[in-house]
Amino acid sequence: MHMSANLTSTVNRQVWLKSRPNGIPCAEDFAIRVAAVPELAEGEFLVRNRFLSVDPAMRGWIADTSTYWPRLEAGDTMRAFAAGDVVASRHADFAEGEQVMGIFGWQDYAAVQPTQVMRKLREPDLPLSLSLGVLGLNGLTAYFGMLDVCRPQAGETVVVSTAAGAVGSAAGQIARLRGARVVGIAGGPDKVRQCLDEFGFDAAIDYKARKDLDAALHEACPNGIDAYFDNTSGAALDAVLRQINVHARIAICGTASFARWDPWNTGPRPERHLLVKRSTMRGFLTTDYAARYEEAITELVTWIRAGRLKYREDIRDGMAAAPGLIETLYEGANAGKLLIRLEPEAR
Amino acid sequence: MHMSANLTSTVNRQVWLKSRPNGIPCAEDFAIRVAAVPELAEGEFLVRNRFLSVDPAMRGWIADTSTYWPRLEAGDTMRAFAAGDVVASRHADFAEGEQVMGIFGWQDYAAVQPTQVMRKLREPDLPLSLSLGVLGLNGLTAYFGMLDVCRPQAGETVVVSTAAGAVGSAAGQIARLRGARVVGIAGGPDKVRQCLDEFGFDAAIDYKARKDLDAALHEACPNGIDAYFDNTSGAALDAVLRQINVHARIAICGTASFARWDPWNTGPRPERHLLVKRSTMRGFLTTDYAARYEEAITELVTWIRAGRLKYREDIRDGMAAAPGLIETLYEGANAGKLLIRLEPEAR
Numbered sequence: 001m002h003m004s005a006n007l008t009s010t011v012n013r014q015v016w017l018k019s020r021p022n023g024i025p026c027a028e029d030f031a032i033r034v035a036a037v038p039e040l041a042e043g044e045f046l047v048r049n050r051f052l053s054v055d056p057a058m059r060g061w062i063a064d065t066s067t068y069w070p071r072l073e074a075g076d077t078m079r080a081f082a083a084g085d086v087v088a089s090r091h092a093d094f095a096e097g098e099q100v101m102g103i104f105g106w107q108d109y110a111a112v113q114p115t116q117v118m119r120k121l122r123e124p125d126l127p128l129s130l131s132l133g134v135l136g137l138n139g140l141t142a143y144f145g146m147l148d149v150c151r152p153q154a155g156e157t158v159v160v161s162t163a164a165g166a167v168g169s170a171a172g173q174i175a176r177l178r179g180a181r182v183v184g185i186a187g188g189p190d191k192v193r194q195c196l197d198e199f200g201f202d203a204a205i206d207y208k209a210r211k212d213l214d215a216a217l218h219e220a221c222p223n224g225i226d227a228y229f230d231n232t233s234g235a236a237l238d239a240v241l242r243q244i245n246v247h248a249r250i251a252i253c254g255t256a257s258f259a260r261w262d263p264w265n266t267g268p269r270p271e272r273h274l275l276v277k278r279s280t281m282r283g284f285l286t287t288d289y290a291a292r293y294e295e296a297i298t299e300l301v302t303w304i305r306a307g308r309l310k311y312r313e314d315i316r317d318g319m320a321a322a323p324g325l326i327e328t329l330y331e332g333a334n335a336g337k338l339l340i341r342l343e344p345e346a347r
Numbered sequence: 348m349h350m351s352a353n354l355t356s357t358v359n360r361q362v363w364l365k366s367r368p369n370g371i372p373c374a375e376d377f378a379i380r381v382a383a384v385p386e387l388a389e390g391e392f393l394v395r396n397r398f399l400s401v402d403p404a405m406r407g408w409i410a411d412t413s414t415y416w417p418r419l420e421a422g423d424t425m426r427a428f429a430a431g432d433v434v435a436s437r438h439a440d441f442a443e444g445e446q447v448m449g450i451f452g453w454q455d456y457a458a459v460q461p462t463q464v465m466r467k468l469r470e471p472d473l474p475l476s477l478s479l480g481v482l483g484l485n486g487l488t489a490y491f492g493m494l495d496v497c498r499p500q501a502g503e504t505v506v507v508s509t510a511a512g513a514v515g516s517a518a519g520q521i522a523r524l525r526g527a528r529v530v531g532i533a534g535g536p537d538k539v540r541q542c543l544d545e546f547g548f549d550a551a552i553d554y555k556a557r558k559d560l561d562a563a564l565h566e567a568c569p570n571g572i573d574a575y576f577d578n579t580s581g582a583a584l585d586a587v588l589r590q591i592n593v594h595a596r597i598a599i600c601g602t603a604s605f606a607r608w609d610p611w612n613t614g615p616r617p618e619r620h621l622l623v624k625r626s627t628m629r630g631f632l633t634t635d636y637a638a639r640y641e642e643a644i645t646e647l648v649t650w651i652r653a654g655r656l657k658y659r660e661d662i663r664d665g666m667a668a669a670p671g672l673i674e675t676l677y678e679g680a681n682a683g684k685l686l687i688r689l690e691p692e693a694r
Contacts, residue, residue, distance in 0.1 A: 060623075230618070233616065233618045233619070237618065252618045252621050252622045253622075254622070255618060255619050255622065258619075261619050264615045264616070264619075265615070265616045265619075266613055266614060266615055266616060267613060267614075267616045268611045268612070268613055269580065269611070269612045269613060269614045270617065270628075271577070271580045271584065271599045271602060271628070271630065272580070272602050272605075272608050272611075272612075273630075274599050274628060274629065274630035275599045275600070275601070275602065275630035275631075275632075276630070277630065278629075278630050278631055278632045278635055279629070279630055280627060280628070280629040280630075281617075281618065281621060281627070281628045281629070282621065282625075282626070282627040282628070282629075283618065283620075283621035283622035283623070283624065283625050283626055283627075284622075284625055285622075285625045288625055
């Protein structure tokens with residue numbers, strides 16, 4: 001196996017799961033170990049990770065018994081999206097020097113098979129980190145959830161929750177690019193200001209300050225709500241349902257307002273609203289759209305290069321930061337897409 | 348105004364709403380009065396009702412503050428679907444001797460404008476009463492809810508609640524005509540037997556006998572549930588959600604398991620199921636499909652004439668029966684589409 005000259009370390013640090021929490025994983029649920037850089041089998045290639053991602057879905061990967069991926073077990077290296085360089089290859093389609101993004105885990109090095117790769121990167125003018133945010137799963141989630149599920153029309157009112165977050169900020173901007181009036185729900189005055197000033201939303205509600213969400217939504221959405229991009233579930237969804245228009249579309253993207261679903265969460269039943277307003281509530285998973293990723297990336301890249309799609313990144317340095325960052329994300333204590341940049345000395 | 352010779356009465360009995368119940372309307376909420384046969388204004392025509400319909404939607408017409416039609420007020424003649432003969436006309440498109448079905452009210456005679464007409468009947472070989480059931484709103488509701496919302500594919504498993512009812516029995520049979528395996532949920536051994544023997548379902552669950560609906564559904568749906576036609580909301584919906592497959596479709600047609608929605612009903616939140624299974628829950632209203640009624644009726648008529656779509660009618664005689672029949676319907680004490688046949692002496 002030939003290895004690139006820029007592979008300067010022979011150790012592979014890995015963040016691994018010590019025990020399974022029921023709820024939001026915190027720093028104590030993980031530890032960092034040092035393993036050998038993996039050997040490559042035929043058909044594999046070695047990725048040196050440069051950025052590790054922190055995503056809300058990681059809670060579900062650890063906790064849920066029924067989810068899209070196999071559940072992680074204690075002892076496993078934490079599953080995560082990451083972006084990095086191909087530094088050695090035993091696969092004809094992946095050459096040393098290419099950059100890739102995929103499920104490579106919270107570690108320095110991964111021996112990767114093609115099924116783990118989400119994208120090969122082809123935009124050298126744009127930062128690699130974007131491939132984990134607005135040009136990665138977050139941007140794709142916003143794109144397909146908004147355009148395929150919410151389907152905003154010009155002049156309609158669209159509400160987005162966790163509106164200053166990596167997915168919500170992109171989802172809202174995409175709805176505005178389609179001519180909709182966009183109202184964000186976010187936590188705290190800084191995030192409300194980001195929604196208005198950076199992301200160009202028409203209105204934004206601070207749900208922490210405005211305890212009467214019904215009244216706040218009514219003020220911000222005088223013509224009712226035609227579509228809702230829901231990242232939270234809970235009180236925001238319940239309030240939106242009370243103000244939907246006929247033929248409204250609700251995209252269920254995440255349920256971040258609940259730390260756990262065991263026991264199952266209860267609330268006001270939505271089906272009477274859905275019936276009277278002939279409306280749709282639909283859960284979606286971005287990976288179901290894999291065949292359309294490049295179509296979406298092409299449009300997202302065009303918007304970013306034209307300055308029409310803004311993004312924010314919250315980059316933390318060093319592998320040691322990783323274990324606590326899922327909790328940071330669920331606390332909303334990040335300001336934009338939360339990433340870990342691996343320190344140069346580990347490369 | 349010319350009146351047909353078969354108009355032999357000069358009085359018009361009307362069932363009117365005495366007071367607004369919060370819940371299922373019962374006989375005491377109505378009274379019967381005698382009014383004059385209405386005079387026709389230009390553009391109207393006179394319908395002598397032969398059959399009056401009893402529909403679950405009548406609860407909502409009376410009780411709800413937010414629904415598809417204006418709420419009924421105390422003193423109003425009860426809104427209802429009815430079918431009868433045009434016996435006089437001041438409208439060029441509706442001639443004496445034609446038969447029509449529409450919103451003509453629980454009364455002997457109605458002065459009708461074209462907007463109240465749902466269909467002009469063109470199947471003289473089939474009973475007039477069918478226009479209020481399998482060839483009326485019930486059949487159309489089953490048709491569009493099943494084919495447009497549930498969209499069953501050959502080999503899929505489809506569950507239907509109130510499966511022996513006028514809508515449920517047609518919905519289930521339509522799914523079978525599309526090649527699906529159909530499981531009904533019904534109350535009591537007679538209805539279960541109807542589902543299996545008359546309507547040809549593959550399995551049927553007596554929810555009154557099988558308190559563990561999860562286990563009963565699991566037995567009846569070993570491959571999970573791909574679509575659910577929901578007439579009830581409540582425990583049946585909750586149990587179905589726990590067993591849906593990826594990309595399941597849930598049509599919200601009615602919420603008959605709840606007598607009232609004030610205060611709002613609570614229950615387990617569905618959005619996590621919808622997310623993990625990338626599934627859809629959609630409310631629909633048959634009248635949104637008005638442009639496609641004749642397409643649907645043509646197919647329903649074909650199935651009925653070929654004996655491929657079975658129906659059951661529960662016909663009660665006389666206007667005096669009407670006030671108590673909404674309660675009868677919600678108690679499930681009817682056996683098939685519930686209708687009132689007006690007595691000959693009132694004609």
